[in-house]
Amino acid sequence: MPDISLTTIVVLCLASLAAGWIDAVVGGGGLLLLPAMLLGLPGGTPAAYALGTNKAVAIVGTTGAAVTYARKAPVDVRLAVRIGLAALTGSTAGAFVAAGMSTDVLKPVVMVVLLGVGTFVMLRPAFGTAPSTEPVSPRRVLAAIGLAGLGIGFYDGLIGPGTGTFLVLALTALLHFDLVTASATAKIVNCCTNAGALATFAWKGTVYWQLAALMAVFNLVGGTVGARTALKKGSGFVRVVLLTVVFALVANLAYQQWIA
Numbered sequence: 001m002p003d004i005s006l007t008t009i010v011v012l013c014l015a016s017l018a019a020g021w022i023d024a025v026v027g028g029g030g031l032l033l034l035p036a037m038l039l040g041l042p043g044g045t046p047a048a049y050a051l052g053t054n055k056a057v058a059i060v061g062t063t064g065a066a067v068t069y070a071r072k073a074p075v076d077v078r079l080a081v082r083i084g085l086a087a088l089t090g091s092t093a094g095a096f097v098a099a100g101m102s103t104d105v106l107k108p109v110v111m112v113v114l115l116g117v118g119t120f121v122m123l124r125p126a127f128g129t130a131p132s133t134e135p136v137s138p139r140r141v142l143a144a145i146g147l148a149g150l151g152i153g154f155y156d157g158l159i160g161p162g163t164g165t166f167l168v169l170a171l172t173a174l175l176h177f178d179l180v181t182a183s184a185t186a187k188i189v190n191c192c193t194n195a196g197a198l199a200t201f202a203w204k205g206t207v208y209w210q211l212a213a214l215m216a217v218f219n220l221v222g223g224t225v226g227a228r229t230a231l232k233k234g235s236g237f238v239r240v241v242l243l244t245v246v247f248a249l250v251a252n253l254a255y256q257q258w259i260a
Contacts, residue, residue, distance in 0.1 A: 001210040002049075008040045009214070016215040020061035020222025020229025025070075025230045026183055026192075026238055027164020027246040031252055033058065033219075041208075049208060052201030056212035058082055059194040061223030066191055069184030069226035079141065080185045084192030086149025087156070091193045095200070111253050114162070117169055121239065132217040136175050144174045148189070156193050162249040164185040168242065181229055187227070 015036035023029025037050040059096040069075055156163040167186035171177050177185065201207050231240050 001207055002042055002045065003040060004040060004211075009211075012036055012040045013215055013218045016057055016061075017218040020059075020065070020219035020224075021060060021226035021229070022191075022245065023058070023164055024065035024183070024187065024223040024226025024243070025112055026179075026242045026245055027166075027168055027186060028162055028249060029129040029164070029222075030054065030058065030059070031162070037228055044172045044208070047203065048204065052198070052206040053212045054206050055201055056209065057215045058192065058217050059198055060216035061219030062187055062190045062194055063223075064220040065223035065227040066184070066187035068139070068224050068260065069231070072231050073181055075181065075184045075185040075188070077188065078205040079144075080188035081192070083145050083149040083185070086145045086191040087153030088188050088192045088196045090153025090155075091148040091157035094154040095134075095197075097154075097158055109162075111250050114246055114250045114253075117129060118250070121246070125237070127151065140174055140176075147174065153193055157197075161214060162245070163193070163247050165242065172258040177239075179235040179242065183230055183238060184227075213233055214239070223244060 015032055017034075019029035019033035019245065021029075022032065035048065037054050038047065041050055070077060124175075148167055152163060152170060164186055164213050167189055168179065168182045169187050171182040172179060175182075179201045198207070
């Protein structure tokens with residue numbers, strides 16, 4: 001357990017609660033949780049401890065949200081696991097590449113993509129509001145495994161922010177899911193990528209397990225409530241949260257690129 005004040009622990013737990021809710025609805029909870037970890041841990045703490053502890057917290061909330069969705073939403077668990085295993089492979093490869101290059105050069109590209117995605121969703125009000133009645137072709141399934149699995153998994157290992165949001169968008173576009181089903185499937189995929197990352201951080205010994213356990217309780221509550229909120233409110237509500245998170249991601253990346 002790091003030497004931090006009670007006030008800081010309370011703030012981290014509240015951030016974990018909010019991040020769990022956001023992540024369950026549409027992804028992007030790391031936008032809140034990881035910066036909070038970086039600011040809350042004592043000065044001089046290696047970033048790897050923030051990343052490792054963050055993963056230990058996030059996997060609990062993600063799993064809680066995935067279980068909640070799987071019970072009440074029409075989720076193809078077998079398909080989600082197939083995409084998740086591909087994403088696990090992609091994230092591992094991305095992490096190896098990230099070790100030898102600067103990711104700053106990719107951030108402007110990600111911002112442009114996000115702005116394009118946000119504009120597309122705004123101009124297409126029907127996007128993700130209802131699932132397609134047509135069966136998904138094997139070609140689209142393979143495309144989802146390749147893009148949403150390997151591709152976005154690679155991005156997760158390379159850069160990270162907004163992985164859940166990208167998964168929701170890709171699954172909606174490729175498999176014609178509604179946004180609620182896409183969010184549910186994305187949580188299962190996220191469980192796979194988080195498990196792989198956590199195993200790596202645990203092996204390196206860069207996880208504050210006691211702090212993670214405390215924060216994970218709040219993240220689990222946030223994730224479970226977020227999933228229930230999305231199921232109750234429907235795709236229209238998820239769409240609003242999605243747009244909010246997309247533009248928050250753009251602002252966050254722009255700050256990191258040109259101001260911080």
